[in-house]
Amino acid sequence: MASLARIEAKEAGEAEAAKAAQKAQQEAVQTQIAAAVDAAVAEERAKSEGNGASQAAAAGDGGGNVAPDIDWNSVAATDLTLFYPGQASFEWVQNGKTHGGARPLTKGGDACTTCHEKEIEAIGTKIVAGGEIEPTPIPGKRGTINASIQAAHDEESLYVRIQWPDGGHNPAPFVDGGKMDPDNQIKVAMMITGTGIEMGETTGCWSSCHADNTYMPFDPGAEAIAANADVAAQLEAKETITKYLTESRTKVEVKGRRGKAQGGWDKLKTADEIDQLLADGTFLDLLRVYADGTASNGYLLDRRVANDGEMSAEANLSGGVWTVVFARPLASGAPGDVPLEPGKTYTVGFAIHDDFAAARFHHVTLNTSFALDDDAAQINVIKQ
Template identity: 85%
Template sequence: MASLARVEAREASEAEAAKAEQKARQEAVQAQIAAAVDAAVAEERAKAEDNAAEAAPTSPGGGGNVAPDIDWNAVPATDLTLFYPGQASFEWVQNGKTHGGARPLTKGGDACTTCHAKEVTAIGTKIVAGGEIEPTPIPGKRGTIDAAIQAAHDDENLYVRLQWPDAGHNPAPFIDGGKMDPDNQVKVAMMITGTGIEMGETTGCWASCHADNTYMPFDPGAEAIAANADVAGRLEAKDTITKYLTESRTKVEVKGRRGKAQGGWDKLKPAEEIDQLLADGTFLDLLRVYADGSSSNGYLLDRRVANDGEMAAEASLSGGVWTVVFSRPLKSGAPGDVPLEPGKVYTVGFAIHDDYAAARFHHVTFDTSLALDDETAQINVSKQ
């Protein structure tokens, strides 16, 4: 009993130290964001005094053009830590040989956060350094990104704002010039889980990350894709395979026994079955924002698809802090858009492609809850 007491005391002390470290890091991020806001406001005031600006600012301190009537100072912020996942695919997390939590996930119904909510920083730091699930590490790349996320709504639209510190450039050694996406210093994605997705509510966007996607261990390569012309044509794929849902395939290899390639990119269901899944709401709603403020609305099912859903966005870097704001209708009616309704809780995921990253070299969140005017959700979309 005395030994147990000592162990419990040590664990409590370590947990308290970790909590204090996390709080200090988040406070530092908030301080940097506040400094960036003050700098942006001061800059705009100076411009106004010099009659150099004709339009309202789109700085981190104001509503901007996308959310002109939203008072962000009145919207509560949620501090989320996004971590670097490496090649940890949907197959990897379900395989007991590679992931110790496979059985609680697949059999027990546990969410990723059930086991890993307090380990996000440790996980990202370990993976980014290189190893089993990161065979091509990028020297200097950070393992986590601490972001402040705010969400609001009016009678018609959802508004989301993300802010996080920039970290400078660390060239990718396996890419000429060191930049995987030279046109976009950052990209931001938000995914909203639809219905009927295997472990969709417990894993969120992880359900779309497969072992045969781009830069993943079983990426089939351009030759194999070209050799399967029918599937490649339907997927509009040439060199690589985008993310997809298991529900869109007749079979997805998870265990990889006897040397079988994991994934199921070429096991595509008939087109009429894919259409029915879309009609049933079995998809991940995907909203993307690029460094220049442009955006795309779409969804993930058999592949990544752009739809006709409305969306507006803006992005800026000021005082060493990135600010991305975007909006979309609560109920657009467009195929691939999840309608957002009061009284429902949605599983969402966020991804940040930082430092000109592409494909899997991003930072992501675990399963995150979002709801309209519900303080029990991690992200409470407050009415304004």
């Protein structure tokens, strides 16, 4: 009993130290963001009419062009840590041989955050260094990104602002020029979980990340895709396979027994079945913002699809801090847009591709709760 008491005391001390370190890091991030905001506001005031005002406003007190009536200073921020996942696919997390939490996840109904909420920093740092689930590490790439997220709404629209410190450039050694996406220093994505998705509420956007996607271990390659012409045509795929939901396939190989390739890119359901899933709300709503402030609205189901849903955005780098603001209607009515309603809680996920990254070389959140005017949710969307 005395030994147990000593161990418990030691573990409690370590947990308290880790909590204090994380708090200090988050406070440092907030200080950097605040300094960038002050710098942007000062820059805007110093400028005569016009030049650069909208970008400065996006980072400052006002809502900028995208959210002109939102006072971000009155909207509480949620600090989220995004971590580097490597090749940890949806199949990987369900496989007990590779993931110790597979059974609690698949059988017990535990969410990813149940086990890993306090381990995100350690997980990201370990994976990014290289190993089993990162065979092509990028020297110097950070394992985590600490971001500040604010969300607000009015009668018609949702507004989201996300800020994080820039991490500098660390060239990818396996890409000519070191930049996977030279046109986009950063990209930001928000995914909203629809209905009827296997483990959608507990895993969030992880349900779309498969072992045969781009840069994943069972990426089939251009030749195999071309050889399966019917599936390739339905997916509009040539070089690689985008993310997709298990529900869009007749079978997805999880265990990989007897050398079978994990995933199910070529086990596609019929176009009519896919259309019915879309009509039923079985999709991940996908909102993306690029470094130049352009944006795309769409969804993930059998593949990544752009829809006609309304969306606007802006992005800028000021004082070493990125600020991205985007807006979309609460209920656009577009296929693939999840309608956002009071009294409902949604599972969302955020992803940041920093340093000209593409495909899986991003940082992601675990499952995150999101609701309108509900302080029980991790992200409370405040009405203004």
